[in-house]
Amino acid sequence: MKRVGVIGGGQLAWMMAPAAQKLDMSLVVQTPQETDPAVAVANRAVLAAVADASATLQLAKQCDVITFENEFVDLAALAQIEAQGVCFYPKIRSLAPLLDKLDQRQFLQEIGVPTPRFTPIAEELKPQQLSQFGWPTVLKTRRHGYDGQGTFILQATDTLPSTAAATHWLLEEYVPFQCELAVIAARSAAGEIVIYPVVETQQEDQVCRRVFATGFEAATDQAEEIATRILQELDYVGVMGIEFFLTRQGLLVNELAPRTHNSGHYTLDACVTSQFEQQLRAVSGLPLGSPELTCAGAVMVNLLGYEVARRDYSEKRLALSQIPNASIYWYGKTARPGRKLGHVTVRLEPDQLDEAEQIADLIEQIWYPPLGSDDEDIYLEA
Amino acid sequence: MKRVGVIGGGQLAWMMAPAAQKLDMSLVVQTPQETDPAVAVANRAVLAAVADASATLQLAKQCDVITFENEFVDLAALAQIEAQGVCFYPKIRSLAPLLDKLDQRQFLQEIGVPTPRFTPIAEELKPQQLSQFGWPTVLKTRRHGYDGQGTFILQATDTLPSTAAATHWLLEEYVPFQCELAVIAARSAAGEIVIYPVVETQQEDQVCRRVFATGFEAATDQAEEIATRILQELDYVGVMGIEFFLTRQGLLVNELAPRTHNSGHYTLDACVTSQFEQQLRAVSGLPLGSPELTCAGAVMVNLLGYEVARRDYSEKRLALSQIPNASIYWYGKTARPGRKLGHVTVRLEPDQLDEAEQIADLIEQIWYPPLGSDDEDIYLEA
Numbered sequence: 139m140k141r142v143g144v145i146g147g148g149q150l151a152w153m154m155a156p157a158a159q160k161l162d163m164s165l166v167v168q169t170p171q172e173t174d175p176a177v178a179v180a181n182r183a184v185l186a187a188v189a190d191a192s193a194t195l196q197l198a199k200q201c202d203v204i205t206f207e208n209e210f211v212d213l214a215a216l217a218q219i220e221a222q223g224v225c226f227y228p229k230i231r232s233l234a235p236l237l238d239k240l241d242q243r244q245f246l247q248e249i250g251v252p253t254p255r256f257t258p259i260a261e262e263l264k265p266q267q268l269s270q271f272g273w274p275t276v277l278k279t280r281r282h283g284y285d286g287q288g289t290f291i292l293q294a295t296d297t298l299p300s301t302a303a304a305t306h307w308l309l310e311e312y313v314p315f316q317c318e319l320a321v322i323a324a325r326s327a328a329g330e331i332v333i334y335p336v337v338e339t340q341q342e343d344q345v346c347r348r349v350f351a352t353g354f355e356a357a358t359d360q361a362e363e364i365a366t367r368i369l370q371e372l373d374y375v376g377v378m379g380i381e382f383f384l385t386r387q388g389l390l391v392n393e394l395a396p397r398t399h400n401s402g403h404y405t406l407d408a409c410v411t412s413q414f415e416q417q418l419r420a421v422s423g424l425p426l427g428s429p430e431l432t433c434a435g436a437v438m439v440n441l442l443g444y445e446v447a448r449r450d451y452s453e454k455r456l457a458l459s460q461i462p463n464a465s466i467y468w469y470g471k472t473a474r475p476g477r478k479l480g481h482v483t484v485r486l487e488p489d490q491l492d493e494a495e496q497i498a499d500l501i502e503q504i505w506y507p508p509l510g511s512d513d514e515d516i517y518l519e520a
Numbered sequence: 521m522k523r524v525g526v527i528g529g530g531q532l533a534w535m536m537a538p539a540a541q542k543l544d545m546s547l548v549v550q551t552p553q554e555t556d557p558a559v560a561v562a563n564r565a566v567l568a569a570v571a572d573a574s575a576t577l578q579l580a581k582q583c584d585v586i587t588f589e590n591e592f593v594d595l596a597a598l599a600q601i602e603a604q605g606v607c608f609y610p611k612i613r614s615l616a617p618l619l620d621k622l623d624q625r626q627f628l629q630e631i632g633v634p635t636p637r638f639t640p641i642a643e644e645l646k647p648q649q650l651s652q653f654g655w656p657t658v659l660k661t662r663r664h665g666y667d668g669q670g671t672f673i674l675q676a677t678d679t680l681p682s683t684a685a686a687t688h689w690l691l692e693e694y695v696p697f698q699c700e701l702a703v704i705a706a707r708s709a710a711g712e713i714v715i716y717p718v719v720e721t722q723q724e725d726q727v728c729r730r731v732f733a734t735g736f737e738a739a740t741d742q743a744e745e746i747a748t749r750i751l752q753e754l755d756y757v758g759v760m761g762i763e764f765f766l767t768r769q770g771l772l773v774n775e776l777a778p779r780t781h782n783s784g785h786y787t788l789d790a791c792v793t794s795q796f797e798q799q800l801r802a803v804s805g806l807p808l809g810s811p812e813l814t815c816a817g818a819v820m821v822n823l824l825g826y827e828v829a830r831r832d833y834s835e836k837r838l839a840l841s842q843i844p845n846a847s848i849y850w851y852g853k854t855a856r857p858g859r860k861l862g863h864v865t866v867r868l869e870p871d872q873l874d875e876a877e878q879i880a881d882l883i884e885q886i887w888y889p890p891l892g893s894d895d896e897d898i899y900l901e902a
Contacts, residue, residue, distance in 0.1 A: 140838075156538030159561075160788065162837050162850040162862070179541075179561065406542065410814070410867070425844055432792070432814035455544050456522075462807055466544040480544070485792070 140422040141166065143201030144176070146188055146208030149469040149478070150398045150414075151176035153406060154207075157415035163422065168197045175469045176207075191215030198224040205376055205421045206397050209237050210282055227327070227375040227421035228396055235372070236396045238280045240308045249371045251364050252390045254383070259307035263298045271311035280306040285478070286344025313390060315383035319357055320349075320401035323365035324377045324416045326426050331369055332416070333362050334409065334429040339381065339401050345476065346400045348498045349438040351408060351431065352491050357382070360389050368394065377402075377417040400440065400478070405429070407465045407483045408436035434488040439501040441480040443473040451479070457504045458482055461497075522804040523548065525583030526558070528570055528590030531851040531860070532780045532796075533558035535788065536589075539797035545804065550579045557851045558589075573597030580606040587758055587803045588779050591619055592664055609709070609757040609803035610778055617754070618778045620662045622690045631753045633746050634772045636765070641689035645680045653693035662688040667860070668726025695772060697765035701739055702731075702783035705747035706759045706798045708808050713751055714798070715744050716791065716811040721763065721783050727858065728782045730880045731820040733790060733813065734873045739764070742771050750776065759784075759799040782822065782860070787811070789847045789865045790818035816870040821883040823862040825855040833861070839886045840864055843879075 140163045144151045147169025155176070158165045164181040167174075168188065177183045182200060186193030189212045198204060203225045217230045235245035243256045259267055259277070268275055277299065279288035290299050291312060318341060322334040336354040340347050365380055368391075379399020381392040402413035411419070411427025419426050441451075441458075451473070458466050461484060468480040482501050486494060522545045526533045529551025537558070540547045546563040549556075550570065559565045564582060568575030571594045580586060585607045599612045617627035625638045641649055641659070650657055659681065661670035672681050673694060700723060704716040718736040722729050747762055750773075761781020763774040784795035793801070793809025801808055823833075823840075833855070840848050843866060850862040864883050868876060 153541075155561075156541060159534075159538060160847040160849060162841065162848040178563075179537075181560070424841055427845070459544060459806055463809070465542040467542060468544040 140164075140203065140418075141181075141201045142418060142422060143168065143194075143197045143204035144180075145194060145197070145204060145206050145211060146397075147171075147174040147176035147180070147183065148207060149175050149467075149471070150207035152179055152469060153398075153403070153412075153467065154414040154418060155179035157412060157418050161415065161418050161422075161424065163418055166197060166200045168193055173472070175471060178470070191219060195219055195224075203227055203421050205417060206233075209233065209396050211237075213237060229373065229375065232372040232374045233396055236394055238306075239278055239283070239393075240280050240306070242394055243308065243310075245371075246368070246391055246394075249367055251367060252388070254313050254390055254392070255311040257309050259309045261306060263307065265298065268292060268298075268309060269294070271309070274312045276310040276312050278308045278310065280308050285346075285476075286341075289344050313383045313385060313392075315385055315390075317384050318392070319354060319361065319382040319384050319389065320399070321361050321365055321380050321382075322377060322399060322402035322405065322413045322416075322429075323369055323380060324413075324420045324426055324429075325369040325374050326420045327375045327423060329370075330426050331366055332411075332426045332429045333365050334402060334405060334413070335431060336361050337401055337404070345440075345442070345478075347440055347442075347502075349401050349404055350435075350494050350498075351404050352435040352437070352486070352494045357384060357389060364389065364391060376420050377413050400481075403467070403481050404436040404438040404483050406467070408433055408485050433485040435486040435491050435494065436483055437486065437494040437498050438481055438483045439498050439505075440478050441468075441482065441505055443475050443477040443479050444506055445473075445475060451505075454505055455480075458501065461501070461504075463487075464501075522546075522585065522800075523563075523583045524800060524804060525550065525576075525579045525586035526562075527576060527579070527586065527588050527593055528779075529553075529556040529558035529562070529565065530589060531557050531849075531853070532589035534561055534851060535780070535785070535794075535849065536796040536800060537561035539794060539800050543797065543800050543804075543806065545800055548579060548582045550575055555854070557853060560852070573601060577601055577606075585609055585803050587799060588615075591615065591778050593619075595619060611755065611757065614754040614756045615778055618776055620688075621660055621665070621775070622662050622688070624776055625690065625692075627753075628750070628773055628776075631749055633749060634770070636695050636772055636774070637693040639691050641691045643687060643689070645689065647680065650674060650680075650691060651676070653691070656694045658692040658694050660690045660692065662690050667728075667858075668723075671726050695765045695767060695774075697767055697772075699766050700774070701736060701743065701764040701766050701771065702781070703743050703747055703762050703764075704759060704781060704784035704787065704795045704798075704811075705751055705762060706795075706802045706808055706811075707751040707756050708802045709757045709805060711752075712808050713748055714793075714808045714811045715747050716784060716787060716795070717813060718743050719783055719786070727822075727824065727860075729822055729824070729884075731783050731786055732817075732876050732880075733786050734817040734819070734868070734876045739766060739771060746771065746773060758802050759795050782863075785849070785863050786818040786820040786865050788849070790815055790867050815867040817868040817873050817876065818865055819868065819876040819880050820863055820865045821880050821887075822860050823850075823864065823887055825857050825859040825861050826888055827855075827857060836887055837862075840883065843883070843886075845869075846883075 147167035152175035166182045167176045167180045168184045235241045273294045277290045338350040379395035382389040398413045406412040463485040526549045529549040534557035548564045549558045549562040550566045617623045655676045659672045720732040761777035764771040780795045788794040845867040
């Protein structure tokens, strides 16, 4: 049967394992550490860095197709492997415009998808380069950013970030958005496309904290049109997470993730087909599954580490498990402040759609220590 | 967090692993072989026979609660372990009337639940003992029967089964049922009860072949009443499979399985809470989940091995995976004729409820070799 290789072995690969069980597939992951979440649930693992293409060649010998849960790969080296006949989905040429944030913006601009205004910046930052979109402004490293790492929202009076000399930068306008939205979209090799419901994502310090799948119909048409155009233009096969800013003029695309995405974790509990099952379906040639909700809505809250001490937060997890209709996914990662250690999804009844924010508040009240406690101090320092 | 021990490591324990992932629990299984399905997905395994109570004592040291996927245990020895403070759910006294088919019938009779007429039979079978319910009649070994092993439907002219001298027998009337039905029911330690939809099960040679969750409302009230009475009378905690004969006079209980059950595999794909998640919820003190369907209905077909040769049936599994809305669970067991190697569930749209039989036929046409082929000959010999 289909043997699927996954580059990366974090929580995204870990959540693919139950889907592999129901789809009768085997999973082999390439990930650096024996302790990475997916190693325990994968059929096999190649223990190597994500960017180690020679390890990917070993992975290829054990798989029918290779897909990604992490995009920090060596694309040039993977293109050579692909040329030798190894099947990657998404294809390497589909990924090519996506890994560098400047390339991504330019690709979107070329295909007519609205984005924030942007410009590349020379390696050595000078204050006068940064004012062209007014203040505040957004400065990003072009590669390897995630969860706010490598993104700086700057005021005119701020000192410039000090990073390695070789950093390539992207400057963007700061968009005064009404809210941030996202969709998960998937496309098969046969060109079939499915798009999940539009969700609202709430970030703090550029880290996703909460996701609400509670009905954002007004933005659905535009989101689906944009998602369809992107997937078709890239001849993309697999699952993609698309993040938007909602403005008074409509949607702007903020970022594309060429893989399953935090904004789609709710699909595990609330949709006919989870984003993880959908990825396996798309890359293995199965018909895509329905993205429909199986309940009125859902709220997802990330559980971020909030202290330096190594601990398993077991009493917190026990308290969370008592919330009706809640599923608690604990990734089994080493805890550190700000790290995504797990998430909770609550399936909502129709009469709970208006209470989604309160449910998210409740989860965070259970999870995070009270303001002013010792734990809170440690968290704020992190 | 809750660490759940499971006695048995077959496909039922294997299907608990994704539920453990979403409930943030760890699974430890007691099962004889390293190659048993659940070993690969459990957090740990105690490799020992299911009836080895000393191994269960080792299991207990790694768990907060122990439950069952196999009832062929040494109940007296487990009762001693329970007396030392180990938590079993269901409790040992709840299981006591269930493991011997005669005890089970007598228990049901005592609590006023209708069953086929029955009587115990002395160890040495004599033809004149067997005629009291007319012909055909049903002769069963009192313990360790499963999938038709140990059950004989006898005509007056049949020769008697030859088995070990120490076999204890149960004789029953043959019920000319209209069809066979089943329900999965669950009860928590707090006394909360949930009951899944009534399904039709179709057996061949006493082996379950197909399950239809396509609406059996007429039998629902009586099935729920019976299930509730059984769980309450036993002070039962966990999931139970209850098999019925539907007759013109209503339901008769055929058999109780003190664990998850083949008739509930469809719940993985078609219900808010699968029977496997429900068992973890019930035994760990979590609120029970909704047993409601998330689709109009479902059909489940077992994939039985049909030839002696060791093979993985991969081309069959690939063909099955192309059926829309199908999930294929492949247990990874060594194939042999008649063995349950996997199952397929198809979620049904409202307009497909009348086509459920045809969908089951299609699956079996894909799976089993055509009549008259070499494979078919081997199957029939098995």
